[in-house]
Amino acid sequence: MDQSNFKDESYLISQLKNGCKDAYGYLFKVYHKELCNYMTAICGNTKMAEDIAQQTFIKIWDNRKKLFVSKNKLKRYIFKVAYNLFIDSQRKKKKEFQLLENLKQHAYLEMIETDSSLFEERLKKVEQEIENLPEQCKRVFIMSKKEGLKYREISEQLQISIKTVEVHMAKAMKRLRAQLTIFL
């Protein structure tokens, strides 16, 4: 089968509905990596991200007969399925905070819908801003965000108080946000 036909989204969707395995192969090729990266940034755990991605594709397969996606919304659909799986796995979310959850989900979906070159550009900008942070502030920030350490762990490792860690983090976030809001 000619894989290039799948570039036509409505054709791809019809083949997904038919259960055409090549169409699913194409879906993996195009979205698997990005979906894994995306879920890792959201849930902070690569194993879990991979599991969710896998369950997402299986879910799409299971529901293929009911697959109705409007034009150019396939990517959004896939990432939404993944996000809902993530939410399900978190259980016990209070209903009254649904608004927050919805906003959060929207924020994430907006990110995946941005054009990839623009997205790359933003990532670079963030890296650059992190590089520009004052030395200790940068160290604290990387330990927290990239290495996922708790404030207490950072305070122990760097021999500084938790309060100081909080101050560094607030400062870093303030600077980053100031930059990001300009181009987001």
Add this chain to the structure above:
Amino acid sequence: MTRIDIRRIITRYINQEASQEELAILYEWVKKGNNKDVFKKLVQADFLVKYEDKPWSTEEAFESFLHTIKEKETTKVRPLYAGGQMWKYAAVIMIIVGSSLYFLLNQGLGIDIPVKVDPDQITLQLENGEVLIFDPESDATVQSENGSTVVSLVKGVLTQKDAQITEGEIRNNTIRVPYGKNLSVTLQDGSVVMLNSGSSLTYPSSFEGMDHREVQLEGEAFFEVAKNPNQPFIVRTETMYTQVFGTVFNVSAYKEDGTSEVVLVEGSVGVGIPDKTSSDGLQMLRPSQKASKLIGDKNDFVVEDVDVSPYISWTKGILAFENESMGQIIKRLQRQYNIKIINEYDALDERRFTGMFDEETIDHVLRTIQAHTHFSYDIEESTITIKEP
């Protein structure tokens, strides 16, 4: 409410760390003015900061996907048989089993380990009653008296070679791991079982010629099961029967814990009561689900979605607690560190903690917990006594 406070709460919210109180504050705040946009931008900024482009095994994932959907299609017609491509592992699960009594009842030959064996050694008991002893700290190769079995322990991994066995001459072995140690065992079919402290596993030296592969477990183990649809893999514990259909799971059944649990990491397994002889009526688990059952309880299993990482962290030498009661934590510390802990401060039993320790001393672990709640403790040789502050 300063902007810094709100920012901090949002960060904590994204990291799933916000308290109910903070959530309520955030909820009120976000409804005002253009705060919705501010909130979204902070979420996006956080996302960008955490986003990394990593390599992922897409092809493998697709293969596994094809396999899963194939199984879904075939189960309608021919349950339990998936044919087609062979996969390295059929399932990885973790099982914790309950009772030492179980083994006494099931070992027809009455082969208790002789008393002279040091309880801190790994022992492998062969069907003929012979006991091979290993020092968990050093590598060794040991041969049975009649020379037909050669077992070697290399870097915590045990492998066994038997002289050519003719059918009907399958032998059962029982491996016991002392408190404070872990051990990985490779079975004849290539499945790998990692045993946690204070656990034992009974398994045949070969599965050849059997219509299923069956092992018995007491304690806790992490299984990576070699795929073979023609020979289902079954783990029996005192209260549970787990059949592997599909790769990675953890089973836990320590008698002192009072519950049996199976946590599925990958693949597909079904659980049932131990006197099950067929796969009918098994409760199927999806990855990241846990089935648990109180020992002695005749009721059904409780199945829930879980984050698997705290359940399998022990296989990486990490001790993790996820909202676990101190009573439960004490039992785990006793096994992990091979010590006795006496808790004289009853109210502490019900307090819950979440935390992770990577090869830290028991003293460090207790001091860390102490930082969150008040109690005092004394260490005397291998006994720790916890007291009211």
